[in-house]
Amino acid sequence: EDGYELWLRYRKVDKPDLLAEYRRTFTHLVAPPAADGDVLRSAATEVLQGLSGLTGRTVTQQSKVQRDGAVIIGTPATSALVAQYVDRSELRALGPDGYVVLSRRIAGHATTVVASEGKRGVLYGIFHLLRLLQTQRDVRRLDIHERPANALRLVDHWDNLDRSVERGYAGESVFDWDALPTTGQRMTDYARTLASVGISGTVVNNVNANPVFLSTDMLQKLTGLAAVLRTWGLTLHLSANFAAPISLGGLATADPFDEGVQAWWRDKAREIYQLIPDFGGFLVKADSEGQPGPVSYGRTHADGANLLARAVKPYGGIVMWRGFIHDFDPVTWASKSYLTFQPLDGKFDPNVIVQVKNGPIDFQVREPVHPLFGAMPQTRLMAELQITQEYTGQSTHLCYLVPEWKQVYDFDTHAARPEPTVAGIVEGAAGVMNFGSDRNWTRHPLNAANTHGYARLVWNPALAAEEVAEEWVRMTFGSDDRVVRTLTSMLLGSWETYEDYTSPLGSGFLIGIDHFTPSPESNAPWNRADAEGAGFDRTVATGVGFTAHYHPPLSQQYESLASCPDELLMFIHHVPYSHRLHSGKTMIQHIYDTHFDGLDAVHGLRASWRSLRSRVDRRRYDTTLERLDRQVEQATLWRDSIVGYYFDKGRVLDESRSWVQLKQAGDQPLLGGWPNLFAMTAGNASPRQAE
Ligand code: BDP
Structure with a gap:
């Protein structure tokens, strides 16, 4: 094995009793007819491939329930069986990405029903079902009702046109721009893999954005990529260069208040949506590390974000505006984005989401949770987490970050709102991606655990790190007890180990x-x-005043040397x-x-x-x-x-x-x-x- 298949290996189950059980429970598929390129078609193909591999028997598609062991998939709109046997109001409540997986007697036979209000939910549901077999679970009385905790479940690639990758450690870009709009098997597998863990969209180019990505030529190429992604329920997003009206449009300014600039973005959005009707929207890094932005024109980040947001609004697009400002001055860096963005709370249009890194600096192995999460009640927020291990050992060290991300999600900001944890505040996340052109995607075979773990947590931040790690191990290396126990514990301790010998x-x-x-x-x-x-010293009393960005009692707890948590001591004192x-x-x-x-x-x-x-x-x-x-x-x-x-x-x-x-x-x-x-x-x- 060369690792290419990641966690979608579908090897025959090695426990005889279980295998017999699975063979009885899954004999044929009943799925609505769906054209090539339709998400339901992907779901059907995948479930056939997966069940055939896992049971070691060819599972085929039939037009109706023939005997025990039917797997029925679909939406109420595409499947009469789903419409008849599954409670519609429940599906509606679970939403288009949510799903049920149920053991049901239908037409006198034992069946398994995977249903959702939306096609994408069906796809996620079949991956859930396959995961149960891959992790050797009992499947006889299924009664699963799932909905994602977050609507925005994105990965961000920091990939450039020359296929170099900013902070990439697994070869070149996973995207072969030159070949586009033609795509090969690898892109299909890329999209399948992300869909299998519920990722809903991908930003394909670097936040330090080359404006060329918005050129007509490039957009035409990207239609090919968008088509593959769409087949697997993923939306394509692009990082936009704020000065594109100048460099691509020949305008003299990129000032958000300039009518010519506004018209340029409107026209650009129209062009994009003509080519890619389900385009997700823009991601923007502005006025940071030399990137252009509204501040250069005396405008605010909100003015800049709203400019782009208004351009994509008619098409249902969003703007993810980065709340990260790289400040080369160590004295001010930790406070920079808080001081810039907090005063703008409430000033962003409804289709803007401010994307905040987990900590106030830059993906260090340990940082306090970013104070902005608790400080912008009138603004939509999402978290930016770094799957690619820029500061955590790259593709050389094992450093499983799920325990860290759990702490971020569970962090109580003490903001006055019903659910003051980060998990309760954000409506999504962007994970900076670690996939490259290496055959096994991540170079270090164990680092794909971070890709999987990120996605599983953004789907459901309440999952335990142990559960997520073990699931990945079983799916990737099989269910040998020794392997499962040993590797799971290797993963779980590795972040703190990395912290121990580094920072x-x-x-x-x-x-x-x-x-x-x-x-x-x-x-x-x-x-x-x-x-x-x-x-x-980042205290208020004697330092740079960072502790004041938190709500009490956190601000006092951090401010005092006696009560500051050990693990943050040298960050604050x-x-x-x-x-x-x-x-x-x-x-x-x-x-x-x-x-x-x-x-x-x-x-x-x-x-x-x-x-x-x-x-x-x-x-x-x-x-x-x-x-x-x-x-x-x-x-x-x-x-x-x-x-x-x-x-x-x-x-x-x-x-x-x-x-x-x-x-x-x-x-x-x-x-x-x-x-x-x-x-x-x-x-x-x-x-x-x-x-
Ligand atoms: C830092 C990286 C840099 C990124 C920047 C960012 O070192 O390459 O461009 O953050 O996120 O982590 O904008």
């Missing part, structure tokens, strides 16, 4: 310009380590090395210990994987092991650099290790910063003396 206590930005290797020295303005302590954490350790000892423990945990990850050698197919085993070998090397470099750095700053000895121990840990070569590592170990003579 302590919310420090962030200890990373080099490649966003991969450690480089604490070059980030001194960020980590603010000196002889007495470390961390960035400048802390003496001797400060005792809630764990009872001094801050500096915590830094030392977590880095040593973190590296040990990476050795543990590799050992766990090795224990699965005879249980995982050769190719995926080897590819993953090769990644874990590199992770061990990189984690060693991280440990040595970071503990060396903090020792160098504070000259505080490590209470719990001696250099002899370090030396004896023979399988952990000391890479970076080794003179410091020797020097910092407690109560020991220097290496030379001891030798």
Whole structure:
């Protein structure tokens, strides 16, 4: 296996009893007639392929229920059986993306009904049914009623016209622009895979947007891509360059108040919708990192967003306006987007959704939850999460981010509203994508767990991380108990492990310009380590005032060194090395210990994987092991650099290790910063003396 099939492998079920059961329960398909390109046709094809693979018997489509084991799929409008046997008011309540999967006796036979008010819901329903078999669940008495928690379930590609990918680590762009409008099997599989986990749309080009994506030539090419996506219920979206009226339209300005500019966007929208009638809308990064925007014309972000929103409104389009403002000044960055956007609450048109990154800086391994989530009650909001592991090990390190995203969704903003958690506030998410041109899509075979996990959480943020991880493991590697237990636990601990050997206590930005290797020295303005302590003072009392952006009691909790959660301590406070954490350790000892423990945990990850050698197919085993070998090397470099750095700053000895121990840990070569590592170990003579 080369990993191409990701979690849609549909291998024959390996437990005899279960296999017999599934063979009885699923014998034939009864589906409404549907033309090629119709979502219902995709659903029928997929369910036939999936059930045939999983049962090892050819399941065929029939025109009516013939015997026990019929799978009936459809909407009330397309299937008389669905109309007759499924409660219409319930389907309406579940909405066009929701569905039911029910065991029912129909025409005297045992059947399974997958029904929805909308065709897309039927597609999601059949993937749910297949997932039950893939994860070896009991399917005899199904009574499933599902609706997505979020209407907007998007992935964002940061892909460029030359097929390079901003923050892509799996080869080139997954999209072959030159070949468009022709698309091949890979695009079909791309769309199927996303649909299988309920993704509803995709933004195909980089937020640092090349205006050429809106040119007539390019739009014509994109019709081919939109057609494949449509077949699988996905809408195409584009990142728009705010200055396109100048660069493409030849106008002298892109000022949102200029009538010529307004007309240009109206015409552009009309052209797009003529070519792509179900176009989803625009994503815009404005006035950030050199991108053009309304602020250059003395207008606000709301003025800019509303300009585009009005152009797409007649066609039902939306504008996702990024609430992320990259500020190269460490002093102001954490507050920048809050201070820019919060005053604009209530000023955005109804079809604008402001897209807010999970934290106030930029996808660091640990950040507080973005204060904007609790601060814009009159504005539609969505979360931006980063599936591609820009700062979390790229395609070398295993870092399963679902536990992090769960914390974001569950975060109580304490805003005065009925559901003050992030999950209750946002109406969708955009996940910055990790798929590339590599045969296995993500290079690191285990990193597709993040793609799957992101999608499953945006569908239902209440799912437990354990459940999501285990589901992915079973679907991707099969249901061998050892594999399931081992790999699930590898995934679940890996984010905190990554945090342990990289960035302590919310420090962030200890990373080099490649966003991969450690480089604490070059980030001194960020980590603010000196002889007495470390961390960035963002308090109101003595720092940059960031804590004021939160509602009480969060603002007080963060403001006080005593009550600030340990994991955010260095994000919010400048802390003496001797400060005792809630764990009872001094801050500096915590830094030392977590880095040593973190590296040990990476050795543990590799050992766990090795224990699965005879249980995982050769190719995926080897590819993953090769990644874990590199992770061990990189984690060693991280440990040595970071503990060396903090020792160098504070000259505080490590209470719990001696250099002899370090030396004896023979399988952990000391890479970076080794003179410091020797020097910092407690109560020991220097290496030379001891030798
Ligand atoms: C940062 C990336 C940069 C993106 C920017 C953004 O380093 O490549 O363009 O964010 O999200 O994470 O706009």
